[in-house]
Amino acid sequence: MxxxxxxxxxxxxxxxxGVIPLHAPVFSEKxxxxxxxxxxxxxxxxxxxxxxxxxxxxEAFTGSSRAVATVNGTAALHAALYMAGIKRNDLVITQALxxxxxxxxxxxxxxxxxxxxxxxxSLSLCPRAVEAYLQExxxxxxxxxYHKRTGQRIKAVVPMHTFGHPAELDELLLLCQQWHLILIxxxxxxxxxxxxxxxxxxxxxxxxxxFNGNKIITTGGGGMVLCRRVEQGVHTRHVTTTAKVPHxxxxxxxxxxxxxxxxxxxxxxxxxxxxxxxxxxxQKRALAHHYAAFFRGQDCQFVRExxxxxxxxxxxAIICESETQRDALLTETNASGVMTRPVWKLMHRLPxxxxxxxxxxxxxxxxxxxxxxxxxxPVEV
Numbered sequence: 001m002x003x004x005x006x007x008x009x010x011x012x013x014x015x016x017x018g019v020i021p022l023h024a025p026v027f028s029e030k031x032x033x034x035x036x037x038x039x040x041x042x043x044x045x046x047x048x049x050x051x052x053x054x055x056x057x058x059e060a061f062t063g064s065s066r067a068v069a070t071v072n073g074t075a076a077l078h079a080a081l082y083m084a085g086i087k088r089n090d091l092v093i094t095q096a097l098x099x100x101x102x103x104x105x106x107x108x109x110x111x112x113x114x115x116x117x118x119x120x121x122s123l124s125l126c127p128r129a130v131e132a133y134l135q136e137x138x139x140x141x142x143x144x145x146y147h148k149r150t151g152q153r154i155k156a157v158v159p160m161h162t163f164g165h166p167a168e169l170d171e172l173l174l175l176c177q178q179w180h181l182i183l184i185x186x187x188x189x190x191x192x193x194x195x196x197x198x199x200x201x202x203x204x205x206x207x208x209x210x211f212n213g214n215k216i217i218t219t220g221g222g223g224m225v226l227c228r229r230v231e232q233g234v235h236t237r238h239v240t241t242t243a244k245v246p247h248x249x250x251x252x253x254x255x256x257x258x259x260x261x262x263x264x265x266x267x268x269x270x271x272x273x274x275x276x277x278x279x280x281x282x283q284k285r286a287l288a289h290h291y292a293a294f295f296r297g298q299d300c301q302f303v304r305e306x307x308x309x310x311x312x313x314x315x316x317a318i319i320c321e322s323e324t325q326r327d328a329l330l331t332e333t334n335a336s337g338v339m340t341r342p343v344w345k346l347m348h349r350l351p352x353x354x355x356x357x358x359x360x361x362x363x364x365x366x367x368x369x370x371x372x373x374x375x376x377x378p379v380e381v
Contacts, residue, residue, distance in 0.1 A: 003332035009294055010338050010375055013287070019337045023214045023315060024377045030275060034268035046241065048264025050271055055224070057274045058209070062191075062199040064226040066233020069262035069270075070240055073188040073210025076223030077105040079260055080206035081156075083225070083236050084182045086111050090155040091147055091357065093133070093181075095125045096346040097364040098160040101210075102186050103347050106158075114147075114154070115348050115358035122306045123317075123367060124167035125159035127175055133359040134179055145179045147357070156182040161190035161200050163373070164216075164314035165305055169195045169203040184208075187226070191216050192281045192312035201226040211266075216280055216314050216378075217273035219266035281312055283378040288313040290381045291374065299325070303371075315373045317343075323369040330372060343371040 014020050038044055051069055058067040070076040086092065088110030094102055096115035103113050117129035138145050138154055145154040157176055159167040169185075176183045187193075187201035188210035194200070201207025211222035225240075227233035243257030262270075288304075288311075295302040300318040305311035320326040326342065333340040346361065346368050347353045 003329050003336070006294075006329070007333055007336045007338050013290065013381055014375065014377070014379060017337075020339060020375045021377065022339045022341055022373060022375055025213055025218045026276070026280070026378050028272070028276065030272040031269055034272045035265065038265050038268040044265040045263050046261035048267065050264050050267035051262055054219075054262070054267040054270040054274070057271060058224055058226075061274065061277070062202055062226060064199070064202050064207070064228075065230050066227040066236075068225040068227065068233055068236045068240060069267060070223040070225060070260040071262055072221045073208060073212060073223035074101040074105055075240075075258070075260040076208035076210070076225045077101065077184075077186060077188075078108055079236060079240050079258060080184055080208050080225050081105055081109045081111070082258075083227075083232060083239065084156060084184055084206055086155055089152055091150075091152045092156045092158055093125075093130055093154065094158040094186075095160055095162075095364065096348050096358065096361050097123065097162065097343065097367060098186070098347060099188070099344055100347065100350065101188070102158060102160050103353055107352065111155070112152070113347065113353060113356050115346075115353075115356055115361060115364075117359060117361050117363050118162070118367070119168065120363055120367075122165045122167050122309075123162040123303065123371075124165060125157070125172065126363070127168050127171035129359060130157065130172065130175055134175070137357075137359075138179065140179055145181055150357070154179070154181065156184055158184045158186055160186035160188070161193060163303065163317055164190045164193045164312040165303070166190065166193050166195040166200050166309040166311065168306075168308070169200075173203060185226075188223075189215070189314045190312060192277060194310045196308055202228070204228070206232070211270060211273075216284070216312055217270065217277050219262065219270040219273070222262050222266045222270060280378040283380060284313045284376065286381050287376065287379060288316055291316050291318075300329075300372075314376065316376045317371055317373050319367065320370045320372060326370050326372055339375060341373045343368055343373070
């Protein structure tokens with residue numbers, strides 16, 4: 001793969017000789033109007049009409065029973081774990097190939113990750129690897145699922161839909177039912193991705209989204225908890241707004257809570273971005289097809305959506321033949337002003353998670369040494 005040819009191809013897509021970012025937000029006049037309206041109203045914090053409107057728009061788009069807006073995606077996942085009843089010293093099965101926020105949320109719950117391999121098809125948590133790990137290391141009792149060696153309870157499974165490509169959710173859900181585990185989807189990267197026609201984040205008991213500046217739509221900072229049942233959403237909203245009981249002037253809080261409510265200023269941006277989301281999704285699919293055609297017959301493999309899913313193609317990715325080729329492409333493209341990035345370091349290589357329980361991670365390690373993300377901002381191609 002000649003890096004010069006790749007750089008020229010990407011520059012032709014984005015029509016610039018300047019630095020091309022990995023994923024930049026796209027704004028229109030509507031965002032400015034909404035944000036200005038919020039400033040002029042003085043309701044810029046967690047009280048304001050745009051917060052509820054943003055939640056309703058996410059509910060309508062995803063089909064979630066209830067969506068609860070939070071300050072960021074990590075806060076959303078933290079709240080979802082809390083609402084799912086994850087306790088200190090509980091074990092939670094997840095993937096080592098993920099962004100650190102997945103594991104940070106577990107850490108702050110006092111829970112511990114168990115790293116299991118991903119699938120080459122989805123780059124997300126592999127149900128066959130989960131099943132193999134449970135059969136070897138877990139025992140099911142009338143009290144729940146427990147790790148044979150440590151005696152700790154295995155409480156949940158948290159797949160992360162890598163780069164927006166949905167994991168095999170039916171198989172993961174079946175395993176959760178068989179082993180009495182809770183499925184919580186980290187759908188931070190997958191707004192606009194559908195698994196067999198159902199939006200990611202709505203299959204498990206809870207799902208979470210992120211609206212960071214590099215996501216398919218952004219609120220600057222922001223996240224969302226997707227709840228399977230309405231009553232869960234009502235309670236989640238209560239807990240994430242300091243558990244304050246409504247009253248004209250008294251301050252009474254009936255349980256421990258989080259100050260995680262999304263500010264109205266951010267939600268105003270989100271409402272405008274939601275209007276553009278269908279266009280962004282269309283543009284990103286076209287961009288992915290453009291990349292796929294370029295890499296056809298090349299020695300780098302373009303990462304396509306799984307056959308069972310429709311992906312938002314949040315970040316386009318290729319799999320190189322070797323780590324040497326990966327490093328050469330990364331060096332040469334970035335030196336040419338085209339931002340490319342490797343996939344994250346596997347979580348068990350980070351000092352705070354080095355001692356975590358884990359199964360074999362052969363696919364994760366293989367991908368870690370070969371994956372490159374390419375510029376993926378929405379654009380007409």
